[in-house]
Amino acid sequence: MKRIFALLFAMVLFINLASAQQDPQATKILNAMSAKxxxxxxxxxxxxxxxxxxxAKSKETVEGNILVSGPKYRLAVSGQEVISDGKLMWTYLKDVNEVTITESDPEAEAMSPSKIFDMYKKGYKYAYTGPEKGADGVTYDVIEMAPQDRNNPIFKVRLYINQKDKSLKSWKMFRNNGNRYTYTIKNFQANPTLAADTFSFNKARYKGVSVVDLR
Structure with a gap:
């Protein structure tokens, strides 16, 4: 789970971020992105x-997909499905055909995919570092965020926001252990049609699944 959410800074820049007030230009961009x-x-x-x-001097890339509606989400990546209705969380491991049910952990949920667009609003200082043209030819506004809590295992988050339509293209999370996670959004669909049980685990769809209930 943590590896998936970690699913979210050069030292000089980090020091400047930690001591700076919120950057008004960054706030304007982030608010526009969040509002979208x-x-x-x-x-x-x-x-x-x-x-x-x-x-380990290693680099590994996996593909995934996600559905989000308010605090609810359904994430599938690397043989694992994570479903949350905001209160309960189901974690399904395909290779062992097992699902674990737990109550949602507020700490883990703070870095969940449904929160990436609002995470800057609490517990972070941030600054606009300038525009950057991506490999796709699109210009992105780059914003770097540093958590106010020095015990946070993530010491920097870098966001790439489309300068034209304010959509979030990608983000990088830098961890204190030296690991770095980059998430890049590919195909995006707003307001898809959702089934009634999208954000719950339907046992009938997983023949022979073993259920571990830790609630």
Missing amino acids: YKTMKAFKATFSQTMESSS
Whole structure:
């Protein structure tokens, strides 16, 4: 789970961020980005997640997809499905055909995919670092955020926001252990049609599944 949400800074820049007040330009961009997604009842996206380890000198990329509606989400990546209705969480492991049911953990949920568009509003300092043209030829506004809590295992988050339509293209999370996670949104669909049981685990669809209830 933590590896999926980790699903979210050069030292000099980090020091400047930690001591600075909120950057008004960054606030304006972040508010516009957040407002864009707030207008959607739900969204669906495919994405790639790349994990780079400085200690192991390795790089691994996996593909995934996600559905989000308010605090609810359904995430599938690397043989694992994570479903949350905001109160309960189901974690399904395909290779062992097992689902674990737990109550939602507020700490883990703070870094959940449904919160990435609002995470800047509490517990972070941030600054606009300038525009950057991506490999796709699109210009992105780059914003770096640093958590106010020095015990946070993530010491920097870098967001790439489309300068034209304010959509979030990708984000990088830098962890204290040297690992770096990059999430890139690929296909995006606003307000998809959702089944009634989208954000719950339907046991009937997983023949022979073993259920571990830890509530």
